Amino acid sequence: MTTQPLNTKPLMEVDGLAKRYRAGQPNVFQDIRFDIGRNEFICVIGHSGCGKSTILNILAGLETASEGAVVMNGKEVAGPGLDRGVVFQSHALLPWLTVRDNIAFAVRSRHPSMSKADVAQRVQHYIGLVGLSHALDKKPSELSGGMKQRVGIARAFSVEPKMLFMDEPFGALDALTRGVIQDELLKIVQETRQTVYMITHDIDEAILLADRIFLMSNGPEACIAEIVVNTIPKPRNRENMHHDPRFYAMRNHLLDFLVHRSKAMQAEGIRPKEPLIVYPGAEANETLQAV
Numbered sequence: 125m126t127t128q129p130l131n132t133k134p135l136m137e138v139d140g141l142a143k144r145y146r147a148g149q150p151n152v153f154q155d156i157r158f159d160i161g162r163n164e165f166i167c168v169i170g171h172s173g174c175g176k177s178t179i180l181n182i183l184a185g186l187e188t189a190s191e192g193a194v195v196m197n198g199k200e201v202a203g204p205g206l207d208r209g210v211v212f213q214s215h216a217l218l219p220w221l222t223v224r225d226n227i228a229f230a231v232r233s234r235h236p237s238m239s240k241a242d243v244a245q246r247v248q249h250y251i252g253l254v255g256l257s258h259a260l261d262k263k264p265s266e267l268s269g270g271m272k273q274r275v276g277i278a279r280a281f282s283v284e285p286k287m288l289f290m291d292e293p294f295g296a297l298d299a300l301t302r303g304v305i306q307d308e309l310l311k312i313v314q315e316t317r318q319t320v321y322m323i324t325h326d327i328d329e330a331i332l333l334a335d336r337i338f339l340m341s342n343g344p345e346a347c348i349a350e351i352v353v354n355t356i357p358k359p360r361n362r363e364n365m366h367h368d369p370r371f372y373a374m375r376n377h378l379l380d381f382l383v384h385r386s387k388a389m390q391a392e393g394i395r396p397k398e399p400l401i402v403y404p405g406a407e408a409n410e411t412l413q414a415v
């Protein structure tokens with residue numbers, strides 16, 4: 125299920141992806157199949173080594189699949205493209221350029237004929253959304269880790285890609301900084317309605333940000349075991365989300381998968397043909413409406 129009308133074609137269609145790095149070895153993952161709707165925010169959770177980054181890299185066109193196909197906007201993905209942006213755990217800013225020029229450089233690569241004034245306006249808009257207007261003329265070496273990552277996020281959004289991939293973008297940050305940046309990401313996504321595919325190990329982060337959460341079984345031969353539809357309505361808010369009765373149903377479901385079900389599936393060799401689609405806490409909503 126996607127969050128868009130059924131008659132609208134998905135932005136990305138993924139069909140039967142599998143990857144093996146060496147002949148004769150088992151697939152890292154196989155039978156990966158899903159659609160991503162326009163304006164959807166997808167989070168992917170799974171134990172280390174199940175192939176989350178490899179899948180993300182294949183969708184972004186940075187890696188090739190052993191089997192299967194990825195189609196975006198009706199066109200097969202055969203390599204990297206400017207319509208897809210990627211944010212990794214390390215910010216990858218150009219150290220010799222200021223914050224302003226790092227973002228302007230990215231905007232100009234995507235829109236070579238954009239006027240200087242429009243590029244400047246776009247840079248200011250996106251750096252403002254991550255609360256760093258005061259740092260426009262600083263070099264990356266003058267910024268903290270959290271600030272660099274915020275510039276990386278502003279840069280990725282400023283290009284306005286059709287699809288943005290984020291591979292554990294906050295993994296290297298302390299909990300406080302992470303919270304601040306999650307709020308900024310939430311704000312920027314609400315404003316831009318950017319389509320995002322993001323890997324995280326943080327369950328609360330996934331509940332805060334995602335429309336749907338893909339749960340991957342353990343590898344090798346990993347698959348998407350469940351697709352969890354976020355039952356907490358938007359707009360969500362980090363400060364009071366835990367007061368929503370659906371929050372703990374979502375959280376317990378995700379935790380239980382990571383702690384118990386993913387291991388049990390591996391031990392018993394269970395591979396669902398199709399991911400189970402679940403709505404944890406939906407019954408809490410029905411109770412709320414009945415009161």
Ligand SMILES: Nc1ncnc2c1ncn2[C@@H]1O[C@H](COP(=O)(O)OP(=O)(O)OP(=O)(O)O)[C@@H](O)[C@H]1O
Nearest residue numbers: 145146152170171172173174175176177178179343
């Ligand atoms: N270039 C490569 N050559 C050989 N094996 C690889 C290569 N890249 C990844 N692998 C293997 O493929 C498997 C999946 O790796 P991947 O990084 O995609 O997993 P992940 O789920 O993103 O892990 P993590 O959560 O630790 O980042 C791992 O067993 C890894 O060792």
